[in-house]
Amino acid sequence: MRFVRSAPKLHVIFGWLQVGSVIRATGGLAAKIPWADGHPHLAAPDRYKNNTLYFASDRLSSLGIDAGGGGVFQRLAPALILTQTDPYANCSVWRLPRWFHPGGRAPLSYHSRANRWTDCATSVRVQSAYPGQEFVLDVGQYPEARAWLRSIFRAANR
Numbered sequence: 001m002r003f004v005r006s007a008p009k010l011h012v013i014f015g016w017l018q019v020g021s022v023i024r025a026t027g028g029l030a031a032k033i034p035w036a037d038g039h040p041h042l043a044a045p046d047r048y049k050n051n052t053l054y055f056a057s058d059r060l061s062s063l064g065i066d067a068g069g070g071g072v073f074q075r076l077a078p079a080l081i082l083t084q085t086d087p088y089a090n091c092s093v094w095r096l097p098r099w100f101h102p103g104g105r106a107p108l109s110y111h112s113r114a115n116r117w118t119d120c121a122t123s124v125r126v127q128s129a130y131p132g133q134e135f136v137l138d139v140g141q142y143p144e145a146r147a148w149l150r151s152i153f154r155a156a157n158r
Contacts, residue, residue: 009091010083011128013152015072020057029053062139063146065153079155084125094126099144100137109136 023029030042041051056070073080084095100108101117101124110129111117118125129135139145 008085008088010081010085011091011094012076012082013073013080015070016060016067017054017070018057018060018062019054020069021055023053023055025051025053063149063153065150067153073156075156077156077158079152082128092128092130094128095120095123096126097144097148098122098124099142099148100124100126105141106138111135 025041030037030039033042036042036053039053041053056068058069060067060069082094082096083091084093098119101119102108102112107117108126110132111126116127116129137145139149
């Protein structure tokens, strides 16, 4: 995938990460992981209040998919597009499967306000939070998520 200035603005799923370890960023951490030299969170470890690095697990075992614990999709597929495209309003209006609606469960991180969610006949429309880049969904509370994620991998790797 690459940025094309004239293309429609879309929010898409570009990759995945199954967390294998979590490490607080400190001044000495850069020496322990030389391959990350120049990473912005290690260049100024005290710049951010909760400066933490998340490392991928070896395999994507949580979904039963034979893939590394972290990676990027090689091409854009419709299943990876979060933005509602028909009709298109703007990139931050998403169309998601109906089961995403919290309905008493912990919502997608940064999406706890009820007015962000609109039920539709076969989906849910979400006004995504701004700014945002990584949102977290507790898949333990959303059992439908695993099948949906597996379907994304199948569609993106055709």
